[in-house]
Every structure is written in structure tokens, then in C-alpha cells.
Amino acid sequence: MINLFQPEISEDSSKLLHDVFKSKWLGRGLYVDKFEDQFALSLKVNRSNIHTIASCSDAIFGVFNIFNFKEGSEVLVPSISFPAIASAILAAKLKPRIVDIDIETGNISLDQLDKFLSKKTVALFVTHYGGIPVDIKKIRDIVGPNVMILEDAACAFGTYNDGVACGTEGDFGCWSFDSMKLLTCGEGGGFYFKNKELLIKAKEFFYLGLPAQAKSGIDRQATESRWWEYQLNSPGRRSVFTNINAAIGLPQFENLNNTLARRSEIRNFYSNVLDKLNVNYLRQDDKNVSYANYFFTLIDRRRDELASYLKEQGVYTTFRYYPLHAIKIFSNFSEECKSANLFSETALNIPIHQALNDKEINKIGSLLENFFAT
Incomplete structure (x- = not known):
């Protein structure tokens, strides 16, 4: 996995x-x-x-x-x-x-x-x-x-x-x-x-x-x-x-600079794949910001189906964080949160850690291409 x-x-x-x-x-x-x-x-x-x-x-x-x-x-x-x-x-x-x-x-x-x-x-x-x-x-x-x-x-x-x-x-x-x-x-x-x-x-x-x-x-x-x-x-x-x-x-x-550079490299790879597929993801294009790239978050209405497909193919993904307003003990402290609802139904965090090797990154890229091609 x-x-x-x-x-x-x-x-x-x-x-x-x-x-x-x-x-x-x-x-x-x-x-x-x-x-x-x-x-x-x-x-x-x-x-x-x-x-x-x-x-x-x-x-x-x-x-x-x-x-x-x-x-x-x-x-x-x-x-x-x-x-x-x-x-x-x-x-x-x-x-x-x-x-x-x-x-x-x-x-x-x-x-x-x-x-x-x-x-x-x-x-x-x-x-x-x-x-x-x-x-x-x-x-x-x-x-x-x-x-x-x-x-x-x-x-x-x-x-x-x-x-x-x-x-x-x-x-x-x-x-x-x-x-x-x-x-x-x-x-x-x-x-x-x-x-x-x-x-x-x-x-x-x-x-x-x-x-x-x-x-x-x-x-x-x-x-x-x-x-x-x-x-x-x-x-x-x-x-x-x-x-x-x-x-x-x-x-x-x-090794911090190398770690950040590797995560940025992986992000650029995913971005290129998803741009070609016309799949949305959280953008990080502010030129004044150096990003940690802790998450790579793609956005799609077929999120649940994608997560199951990737899991079956040996890639673990998740969504963080489940909305506070949807947790019963906190729900009384919230008004309607339409954007958080939509985000929690469509966002998926996929692997971007620096320990990923090129073979694993290419595998994830190919799986994304295969899924969104159908």
C-alpha cells in the first residue's frame, strides 16, 4: 500500500x-x-x-x-x-x-x-x-x-x-x-x-x-x-x-530544503496530470508564498468512487478534516456551512510525502488518468 x-x-x-x-x-x-x-x-x-x-x-x-x-x-x-x-x-x-x-x-x-x-x-x-x-x-x-x-x-x-x-x-x-x-x-x-x-x-x-x-x-x-x-x-x-x-x-x-523541494516536485507532477484531465484541485499559485505541500487536495464529485478505486489499486487516500458543523457535539454552534459541505463531499487528499519514489508517483498519475478517462 x-x-x-x-x-x-x-x-x-x-x-x-x-x-x-x-x-x-x-x-x-x-x-x-x-x-x-x-x-x-x-x-x-x-x-x-x-x-x-x-x-x-x-x-x-x-x-x-x-x-x-x-x-x-x-x-x-x-x-x-x-x-x-x-x-x-x-x-x-x-x-x-x-x-x-x-x-x-x-x-x-x-x-x-x-x-x-x-x-x-x-x-x-x-x-x-x-x-x-x-x-x-x-x-x-x-x-x-x-x-x-x-x-x-x-x-x-x-x-x-x-x-x-x-x-x-x-x-x-x-x-x-x-x-x-x-x-x-x-x-x-x-x-x-x-x-x-x-x-x-x-x-x-x-x-x-x-x-x-x-x-x-x-x-x-x-x-x-x-x-x-x-x-x-x-x-x-x-x-x-x-x-x-x-x-x-x-x-x-x-534536509528540510530538499524535503520541501521534493514535495513541490510531486505537486507539479500531479498538477500537470490533472490539468490535462481538466480535474480541479486546490491551487497554490501565490508567487509570494513558499508552500509546505503537506496535502495535495483534488476536488471532484466522484470523490468517494475515486478513493475506493485508488484503495483497490494499493493507494491510500483520505479527506481531512470532517467538518466541525457535521459533528453532533459541535453542531449547535454553527449556522449553515454550504462551502464546507461541498468541500467535504468532493475533496480528497492524495499522497505527496517526500518518501514517495518516482515509480509510486507515476503509478498514482496513471491511476488518475485511468479513472478520469472512464
């Missing part, structure tokens, strides 16, 4: 993992520091604005503890979103307002925002669908300076809009390093806060509420007689990105 997602882990990761095991410290440490240095460099942001934790979902749930919005406040979110976002909004005792999408991008419809804005609106949580960037500057113009802009960039690591990395234009951004992502660490996540004081608050929240600059017991035992005593700045939980995660991911930074 040709996978939709597939990690590409080098021998260098195995060597670093061996070094981590020899060090006898598997938790957060030196390798995590190196990973965060490289991550900040890739995002073109200050190192003090980012932090890594156990998962992107943790960041999504935790961000509402950091902003501490008033109970009952409203957060706007596109219907085509990762379900954890709506769940996190409800868990924080806030009200999600589900907004329709722009069917040309899969992203939130900017034309719909005015209709949903109210005095209760405190934040907007956008998703950069498959690495296609939302126009954050336009959103800021629409929502004003007081509404927080939160960015789900889990699938957009490697996308830059006018040289700015997705996830770093708003007030908060988050990324995933799970086994399906462009940069994989097996598991893990990272987040960005524009406000560095909020970043410190988040670091403390995700490590039990301990002061961000607190020394470990091992460090304190050299100078303190009761090094096991401590105080907390606030209630918190524990979400840790480890040296093991970092060792898997670190070597991938060196």
Missing part, C-alpha cells in the same frame, strides 16, 4: 538516539535545546518566543488556560478544522462559533467573519489547511487589535508567506511533530507566543506551574541543603518534549 503519510528517518537519528541512551537522560535536556534552536531558526523568530511540548493538541488545549478568557466568550473557528480545537474551546467553558470556509483554499472564509464578530468575540482560531496560508494581515484588519489570532499551523511547517512562517503572524501558533508530519519526532509539538510574558506563563503551565527559571534538584543539590523543596507560581500540568523526540527530529532540519 502506498501510504498517504510516511516518515523519512535517517541513520543520523539512530546515532543520536544511541547517544541519548548512553547519556542516561531521556527527558528534556541538551538535545531539546538544540532542537528548539533549529526550530526557531527555521521559523525565523526569536528563540525566546517558542517552546516544545508533548503534542500539538496539548498546546491547543493549553492556550486557553494561558489567555484565560472570560467564561462564555466566543471563539471563531472554521468548520474544516482539527476537532481538538472545538473541543478545547468547550473545555475552557467558551463558545465556539463555527464559520464556513473558502472552497478555493479550505481555509476560513474571510467574507463570513463580519457576520460572526460580536462583543463576545475574544479570539479566532484559524487552520492553515494543508499548508495553504490564511491571510493573517487581512484577518487582523477585519477583527481589529483586541481579538486574539490563534494559528493552527500543525500542517504548515515549511510554509512562508512573504518570508514569514505560518504560525508566527498571529498572537499564538502551534505545530505538530507526530509521525505523519513533514518534520517528525515520533510525537511532539511546538508553540509560539508573540508576547514573551505569555510564553513564560505557558512554559510554567506545561511544567506543573514551576517557575520557568527554576533549577533542577540535581543542580540545586550543589548549593542547597534541602534541594527537594519547591514552590509553584500557578497550577499547571506536565507536557514534555524529550531528548528522544529531539534526537529523531534534529537531523531532518539539515
Whole structure:
């Protein structure tokens, strides 16, 4: 089976993992520091604005503890979103307002925002669908300076809009390093806060509420007689990105440009095939954007039939994400979402990961030609 997602882990990761095991410290440490240095460099942001934790979902749930919005406040979110976002909004005792999408991008419809804005609106949580960037500057113009802009960039690591990395234009951004992502660490996540004081608050929240600059017991035992005593700045939980995660991911930074170039090459191949067949797909033709190409999304009314045909021929495809407004526990927070309905009935994500070889890409191309020729 040709996978939709597939990690590409080098021998260098195995060597670093061996070094981590020899060090006898598997938790957060030196390798995590190196990973965060490289991550900040890739995002073109200050190192003090980012932090890594156990998962992107943790960041999504935790961000509402950091902003501490008033109970009952409203957060706007596109219907085509990762379900954890709506769940996190409800868990924080806030009200999600589900907004329709722009069917040309899969992203939130900017034309719909005015209709949903109210005095209760405190934040907007956008998703950069498959690495296609939302126009954050336009959103800021629409929502004003007081509404927080939160960015789900889990699938957009490697996308830059006018040289700015997705996830770093708003007030908060988050990324995933799970086994399906462009940069994989097996598991893990990272987040960005524009406000560095909020970043410190988040670091403390995700490590039990301990002061961000607190020394470990091992460090304190050299100078303190009761090094096991401590105080907390606030209630918190524990979400840790480890040296093991970092060792898997670190070597991938060196190959990032090649990874992005390979995905772009595959996209161009699919685009040429589908253009000849007159089949629609999500366009990525903004000259000011460098795209991550996390998804390649074709659009066709025979989507279900195509997915079954490809599966029978050994190619796995899917559609992400099932609309929030169609999920029963969220449906009361939505008005009609015509574009999201149409998108969810016609869109299909096909393999575009960098581990695909030419034989596999040509096979997919031939299958698409055979299907649409009938």
C-alpha cells in the first residue's frame, strides 16, 4: 500500500538516539535545546518566543488556560478544522462559533467573519489547511487589535508567506511533530507566543506551574541543603518534549530544503496530470508564498468512487478534516456551512510525502488518468 503519510528517518537519528541512551537522560535536556534552536531558526523568530511540548493538541488545549478568557466568550473557528480545537474551546467553558470556509483554499472564509464578530468575540482560531496560508494581515484588519489570532499551523511547517512562517503572524501558533508530519519526532509539538510574558506563563503551565527559571534538584543539590523543596507560581500540568523526540527530529532540519523541494516536485507532477484531465484541485499559485505541500487536495464529485478505486489499486487516500458543523457535539454552534459541505463531499487528499519514489508517483498519475478517462 502506498501510504498517504510516511516518515523519512535517517541513520543520523539512530546515532543520536544511541547517544541519548548512553547519556542516561531521556527527558528534556541538551538535545531539546538544540532542537528548539533549529526550530526557531527555521521559523525565523526569536528563540525566546517558542517552546516544545508533548503534542500539538496539548498546546491547543493549553492556550486557553494561558489567555484565560472570560467564561462564555466566543471563539471563531472554521468548520474544516482539527476537532481538538472545538473541543478545547468547550473545555475552557467558551463558545465556539463555527464559520464556513473558502472552497478555493479550505481555509476560513474571510467574507463570513463580519457576520460572526460580536462583543463576545475574544479570539479566532484559524487552520492553515494543508499548508495553504490564511491571510493573517487581512484577518487582523477585519477583527481589529483586541481579538486574539490563534494559528493552527500543525500542517504548515515549511510554509512562508512573504518570508514569514505560518504560525508566527498571529498572537499564538502551534505545530505538530507526530509521525505523519513533514518534520517528525515520533510525537511532539511546538508553540509560539508573540508576547514573551505569555510564553513564560505557558512554559510554567506545561511544567506543573514551576517557575520557568527554576533549577533542577540535581543542580540545586550543589548549593542547597534541602534541594527537594519547591514552590509553584500557578497550577499547571506536565507536557514534555524529550531528548528522544529531539534526537529523531534534529537531523531532518539539515534536509528540510530538499524535503520541501521534493514535495513541490510531486505537486507539479500531479498538477500537470490533472490539468490535462481538466480535474480541479486546490491551487497554490501565490508567487509570494513558499508552500509546505503537506496535502495535495483534488476536488471532484466522484470523490468517494475515486478513493475506493485508488484503495483497490494499493493507494491510500483520505479527506481531512470532517467538518466541525457535521459533528453532533459541535453542531449547535454553527449556522449553515454550504462551502464546507461541498468541500467535504468532493475533496480528497492524495499522497505527496517526500518518501514517495518516482515509480509510486507515476503509478498514482496513471491511476488518475485511468479513472478520469472512464
